[in-house]
Amino acid sequence: MIKMDNVHKAFGDNRVLQGLNLEIPKGSSMVIIGGSGTGKSVALKCVLGLITPDSGEIFVDGKPAGAGDRDAFLARFGMLFQGGALFDSLPVWQNVAFRLLRGQLKRPVEEARAIAIEKLRRVGLKPDVADRLPAELSGGMQKRVGLARAIAAEPEIIFFDEPTTGLDPIMSGVINDLIREIVVEMGATAMTITHDMTSVRAIADNVAMLHDGVIKWTGPVAEMDDSGDPYLDQFIHGRAEGPIEAVR
Template sequence: MADSGDIALPDTSTPGVPRIELRDVKKRFGHKRVLNGVSFKVMPGESLVIIGGSGTGKSVTLKCILGIIRCDSGQILLDGQPDDSSDRRTFLKQFGMLFQGGALFDSLSVWQNVAFRLRHARRPMPRKEARERAIEKLRRVGLGPETADLYPAELSGGMQKRVGLARAIATDPRIIFFDEPTAGLDPIMAGVINDLIRELVTEMGATAVTITHDMTTVRTVADHVAMLHDGKVQWFGRIEDMDSATDPYLDQFIHGRATGPIAAIR
């Protein structure tokens, strides 16, 4: 029998309390200031997409939430609790992640990749059960059982991304992070992955945080959008308000204009 680290725990969210909240988070690397007071909230069941140019701190923000790096100042609250509390371990048991490059293990078969977390928990899920779970999650992202015993090198880029998505949902997580989910995919496959993400997040009732440059991804998966610029949240709002927003930085970015306030400061 798998322990609570192998499958999603009961939802720990409290009505009205943000699932994730950042308060004036700052981070430097040497003399380079990356985050200069980032603040936002993600409520349970919401999908937040973080956008911004290269080097604006999107990945650093995600790593701070996950605890991979520590912020220099400010506060990160997870289910209303400081991220340095004992509740962080409970929080981390509830998340899944789709990595930008897929991050599949070349030496493991597809099903072993999907079931990796299940098989390497403190109390590993039995091999047969883990394989069955992996095949079920592969089916959920549109891949048949014949895929299970293939290796990543035998898959197309789109299939690898689907396998990564199956792994991200293998434990039925309450929180899912997506790092540039359509990077390297052609427009048609990118659309397929975006639709899958939106469908899965809605179906699971999961809280989602996505970082991306792809405006098609933004428009497909976002409930709310946060634009980072110069280490701060330049604009935050609902996806339906994005196109009518008057912020010049946001307007330039979402329309891909070469001229504007972002280009002017480079």
């Protein structure tokens, strides 16, 4: 389980997180929604230790995040970045098997390559993609390679940062289905941040609405449409009028 307790983070005068409280039960898929610049990515990066919160605590399975062996802590996570964040200089298979080629999870090269090709197949990519460079792939293919990399070491917790941004509706649907299938198949805890409502309905068990640095509403995805929360209602219906200012 991931628990964020009264987490604050500011960048200069910009107070992004202002007492974020959130719990993600083990094995569930939590989707955090909210407008651009509301701190969704910051919240996710705080859990991973990529950004240090100013105050508040974050726990993973009851233990403070970042305490103890950092490599072992990070080995429990997989992450799909918004732009893929594939390493330009490495062929696709080495991107996917990056964690398996070095560090605590190191495997023989042939075994790592075989796992990479299997993960590529799992996300719907053919083995001939393995030796291509990321720059030779389309945006959708890069996202799928990023997804393959996120699951390559079979992590317990997977983070998805805007998984469908920049993709056409069909490719978005493919990625959403893949994420749902993989999370269920692996029994992983998932935390996704997005403002794509189609993704929310496809991926989420639970939804949390982030606005002004705090969670305005959280609950099961089935209750989202009847929440009665004015912030959530405005967001999911895409209305310009409401408590969320259109110009921020």
